[in-house]
Amino acid sequence: MLPRFAPRGKRGRDAAHGTRPIGDNRHFDPGPRMSYLHQIDPIALQLGPLAIHWYGIMYLLAFAAAWWLGMRRVAAGRVPWGVEAFGDLMFYGMLGVIVGGRLGYMLVYGADQWTKDPLALLRVWEGGMSFHGGLVGVLVAGWWWARRHRVAFWDVVDFLAPLVPPGLGFGRLGNFIGGELYGKPTGADWGVVFPSSLTQPFASMSPDALRAAFDAGQLAPFLRHPSQLYQALWEGVLMFAVLWWLSSKPRARYVVSGWFAILYGIGRFLLEFVRVPDAHLGYLAFGWLTMGQVLSVPLVLVGVVLVVVGLRRGYGAQG
Secondary structure (H helix, E strand, O other): OOOEOOOOOOOOHHHHOOOOOOOOOOOOOOOOOOEEEOOOOOEEEEEOOEEEEHHHHHHHHHHHHHHHHHHHHHHOOOOOOOHHHHHHHHHHHHHHHHHHHHHHHHHHOOHHHHHHOHHHHHOHHHOOOOHHHHHHHHHHHHHHHHHHHOOOHHHHHHHHHHHOHHHHHHHHHHHHHOOOOOEOEOOOOOEEEOHHHOOOOHHHOOHHHHHHHHHOOOOHHHOEOOHHHHHHHHHHHHHHHHHHHHOOOOOOOOHHHHHHHHHHHHHHHHHHHHEOOOOOOOOOEOOOEOHHHHHHHHHHHHHHHHHHHHHHHOOOOOO
């Protein structure tokens, strides 16, 4: 669905001075603005009892992108292993992402849900994956593969780092399509209305009634930052561009991995300021610190250490 421009009306005194109270739309004039009512069906295709979710498609695209990019590096002779070994690495990596990401989310963000409904752990298609848990899962999988193939572990991590960002971007698009992990109110006349963030009486409206309320300007107070799209751009586009360029030439061991950690950690820390914290956790301290920020700080520090150590040792150094 394309972004919808709200209709132009007569500007009232309250709207002109920005003093319109929440819920009062008597003088509301949206004017020329970019606003969008999120009504995307999370199911991409229904084949009888089989439902194909957009979230699952995003994961398939993520793995396909990593496979294609990795094959390019293998075909160019950039790594000392062949196609078959690379296929094994991708298989272990996929398992690591799914198992680690889901376990990490349920342990850190969904412990209450897990204890009440243990089978929720298996319903990956409903959303709820932790980047930090997925990262740990990939590192464990990479360590296992490196041990079996007698390859330096950090060479494997440096190889994988540029392959991951497109998948992160697809994952954030999945978050957006699912209407989850949305941002804070923009406080302006642009943004996205996520139905799951609405209060009554709008929360119980039918899709058609909600559309009518949106077209009438009644949902303007609920316009939010599409923080999932901000993260998709940072993680899927910017991080990929930097890391793919950085790894296009031989670099010292640890450097590419270190920059991955630095870029992700900084981006996640900053973008948490426009993202709504998890409802059951809220802010952990200072009225703004979130769990995502707490987990990202050590990631940045580890990244800095890796880059410094790698540059000091230089290209070709072992260990």
